[in-house]
Amino acid sequence: MTQPPIETTQLYAHITEQLTTAIMLLDTQLRIRYFNTACCAVLSLGEKRLSEQYFPELFQHIDITAAHFHSALNSKQGFGVSDVQAVLADGRHLLLDISVTISENPSEHLLLEIRHVDQQRKISLESLQQHQHLAARELIRGLAHEIKNPLGGLRGAAQLLEESLPDDLKEYTQLIIAQADRLRNLVDRLLGPYKPAQRVSSNLHQMIEQVRQLALMDNHGLVQFNRDYDPSIPDFPFDPELLQQALLNIVRNAQYALEQTEHAVISLQSRVLHQHTLHGKRYKLVALVRVIDNGPGIPNEIKDTLFYPMVSGKAGGTGLGLSIAQTLIHQHGGWIDCDSWPGHTEFTLYLPIADTED
Structure with missing residues (x-):
């Protein structure tokens, strides 16, 4: 040619x-x-x-x-x-x-x-995740109603039956009651916390440090924790208890993922974004909290459904930790993003600090 x-x-x-x-x-x-x-x-x-x-x-x-x-x-x-x-x-x-x-x-x-395509995809993904999250919550609430009502009747019938049974047969009704309670607790966990966020002006880094201390109690020296905080982040209104639960769910997932990793490291970072958009609203200031680990990465088959209830990479896991974390962050007007590849998994929590732009 x-x-x-x-x-x-x-x-x-x-x-x-x-x-x-x-x-x-x-x-x-x-x-x-x-x-x-x-x-x-x-x-x-x-x-x-x-x-x-x-x-x-x-x-x-x-x-x-x-x-x-x-x-x-x-x-x-x-x-x-x-x-x-x-x-x-x-x-x-x-x-x-x-x-x-x-x-x-x-x-x-x-x-x-x-x-x-980072920015375009992030905006599209945030919108998609928000709609999926809301749809999943409505589905779960409907299922919870349909499950808890007959469970209550089943449990009550077992209690009445137990009163008329001899002692050697009561173990069967007790088994029915125990399993009904287990299912009710599972539904309650699917629904997540009942109380709305009680926001008070709080220090983000104090909350992160509390999570780190709790994680260290279960660590047994296996994972090194690195801290990289932005001291310019001001105190702002959030519910420390709910955010602590959300962040702890993510950190403990990272600890589990690192169980087979040599020189395992979890990095906790905080940053601040200026003029950032969340859920279609533009905020003057947005806080970022990142949890980064050097584990094997999230399996490709669950990446797209990572925040759905009952989706888990753990053997025997319930798959509720990330779903609950996303619910808690949504209560604060934020959202959770995840990037993962072999040797690096990064969860980013976005939390509005300042009011929206007029």
Whole structure:
């Protein structure tokens, strides 16, 4: 195949430089042979860092592996992947849409189109999670009503029956009563706390420290806890008891995930965001609390339903901890986000501090 004239090649380069989409050309060894200016912006990397680089080495982790690219080359078939998690060498996390096309002009190359979709996806995900959460809560409340009424009747009938039975048969009615109580307690846990949030002006870091101390009691020296707090976060109204329960549920999940991890570390961080939007409302200040662990990561099959009741990565777990945590954070007008890949799981709690903008 003949090579296009230099003028045509220069025209192609001129056109791609005008695009906001990142365009990258990889050879069959997956080395970068061309990239436009948008690549530097999307990946926040300089030209020297990108030039002639082996593409997979740009990342600590990326959902698309070298095998995917080689398979595309062998089959001469391109592919596209949405919501690709990528972690750059410096630890920055990106969410990307990547489209791969096989180009044979003038020689065989992989043409990558890369779009940075973090902010758009986070807004969409927050809205989706909010609607899913509210729908799940309504479903649970309806089921709880349908379950608790007959359970109460069953338990009462067993108590009446027990009064007329000889002692050697009462163990059966006691078993019925015990199982009815167990089911009622499970339904109550599904519903979460009854009381509304009692907000008083409180110190966020004192609450986090209380959670850390509680976690250390069950730690037995297995997990190292690192603290990285932003001292500029002011006191603001929240319910310390409810937030403590939400954060403790997340920290204990992290401890469980780290049971088989050497040099296990949980990092507790706090940060503040300015002019941030939560649930469609813009706040002057929003506090972030992050729980980061270096465990194996969340299994792909439960990532999308992580905050649903009865979804758990634990053997024998009830799957209520994260669902309850999300409910408690929603009571404060916030929400919980999660990013996870092998070696890194990060839960972020968003909590409004200042009033909404007028």
